[in-house]
Amino acid sequence: MSREADYLAGYDPSRFPALLTTVDMAIFCIRDGKLHVLLVQRASFPARGEWTLPGGFVDPTGDINLEATAGRKLTEKTGVMTPYLEQVCSVGNSTRDPRGWSITVLYFALIDQAAVAPGNADVEAVQWVPLEEALDQTLAFDHCELLRRATRRLRAKARYSALPLKLLPSQFTLAELQQVFEVLLGAKLERKSFRRRILSANLLEETGRLQPTSRRPAMVYRLIREVDEDFAFPGLIHSKPSEL
C-alpha cells in the first residue's frame, strides 16, 4: 500500500494531453404561455459576440462536483438557488471547440419565471428567448444541437413524468399545470383525463381558493411530496408525441 502512496505522490496529471472540460446549461422557464430558454452573449474569444447557452469551465478548486458547477452557473445568471437540475448528456469531440478536444456536460434546469432575479438579465448580455427562436438562430459552437437534446429530453419527460411541475411556483391551479403540459407537449390535453391522472397520482393536495383570473375561481394545489428524477405516472405517455 505504501507503493500506491508513492505512486500517487509522484503522479503528475499534467503529463496527459489537456482536455477542455465545461458545463453548459439549458435553463427553461415559461413566459407568456411559451417555453423560453436563457441565452448569453459571449464577451470574449472564441465566438465573441455570438449567443450561446450559459456555461463555463469546471473549476477544480471551487466546485466539489459537476452539479455544483452547473448550480453555480445557474445562480450567476438567474439568482435562482434551488431549481430542478438534471444532467442530459455529455458531448466530447475534437471539432466542437476551436481550442481543441473538448467535453461539455449538458444540464437542463427548470425554474419558475417569477423566481428569477430581474436585475441581472438586463445588466449582462443575457436574455430569455422563445425556444423556437433560439433553435432557429445560429448559436455558437454546437449549442444548437445541445439545446435540441435538452429540449427533446424535457419534452419526452413531459409525456410520463410530473416534471413540468418544476416550471410553476409552489402553488398553482390545475388549469395552469395543464397549460404547462400542453406547452411542452405541443398538444391540447383532455381536461377530464388530465385531472384524473394528476389527482390519482397522490402528488397534490388542495389549499384554499384562487384569484379570479377571469371568471370562476379555481382550487389552488400544492405539491405533497417531492418529485424526483425517476418519478413516473402511467398515462401521459399515450399522448401523441409533439412535433420536433
Add this chain to the structure above:
Amino acid sequence: MSREADYLAGYDPSRFPALLTTVDMAIFCIRDGKLHVLLVQRASFPARGEWTLPGGFVDPTGDINLEATAGRKLTEKTGVMTPYLEQVCSVGNSTRDPRGWSITVLYFALIDQAAVAPGNADVEAVQWVPLEEALDQTLAFDHCELLRRATRRLRAKARYSALPLKLLPSQFTLAELQQVFEVLLGAKLERKSFRRRILSANLLEETGRLQPTSRRPAMVYRLIREVDEDFAFPGLIHSKPSEL
C-alpha cells in the same frame, strides 16, 4: 476575425488545471439465463489488483469523440465491433479518484454473449460476473455506484422499450425474447400479453422454424427495422418495477 485567429494561435490549454477524463463501461450480456457484466482487474496503480468496470482515458489524439473511446474499450475487451452503446451519465468530483478531480463518462453496452471473442477473456484479467455478485463485491473507485446507475437505466428501459433485443443474436424465438425481458425486469410476464405487445409493434418478422430445444419447435423471428435509443412501445411500462 483575425483577432479570433490571433487568440486561438496563442491559446494554451495547459494553463488550466488538468482534469482526469475517462470513459467507463458497463458491458452486459445474458449467460445461463442471468444478466452478467464484464469486470477487469487493474494491472497498475491506483487500486492495483482490484476489480473495476472496463474503461480508460480519452485519447485526444486517437479518439474522434467520446463514443469512439467507448467503442475502442469495448472492442479491446470483447472483440465485439457493433454493439448497442448508450451513454448513461457523467460523474465528476474531487473524491472519486485519488489522483485528483476526475470525470468519467459512463456508457453501457448490450451484446450477444455468443458474439464475444472467447480468447481474450481468459488471457487478460477479465471476467463475466453475474450482476448481483458484481454489485455485492467491492469494486474500486466509485464503480459500484456507476454499475448501479447503468443497471437502473437498463432496467428502466426494459419497461418501455425494445432495447433487450440487443442482448440476443439476430435470430431468436419469442420465448427467448420474453425470457430476456423477464431477467431484466425481475418478474414473470404474461405470455399472451407479451406476444401481443411485441408483435403489434411491427418490429419483428417471421423466418422458418427452430431447433426443438425441448418439445414443440418455436417460430424464429428477426428484427425488421433498427431499434434506436428513443423507440418505445406502450405497455410494458405498466409492469411492476423490479427490485433494486
Add this chain to the structure above:
DNA sequence: TAAATAGTGTCTCTCAGACAGTATGGG
C-alpha cells in the same frame, strides 16, 4: 342573465392480465 371558466358524470374503446383451451413436437 349572459359569458366564461372550473369542475363532474358517464359512455365507449382500447388494451393488459388472466387463464383455459388447442397445436405440435419428442420420448
Add this chain to the structure above:
DNA sequence: CCCATACTGTCTGAGAGACACTATTTA
C-alpha cells in the same frame, strides 16, 4: 399415448378519450 412447450381465444377490469352536463364567478 403422455408430456412439455408453443401458441390462441376470449373474458374481464382498469383507465384514457370524448363530450355533455353542472357550478360559480364577473360584468
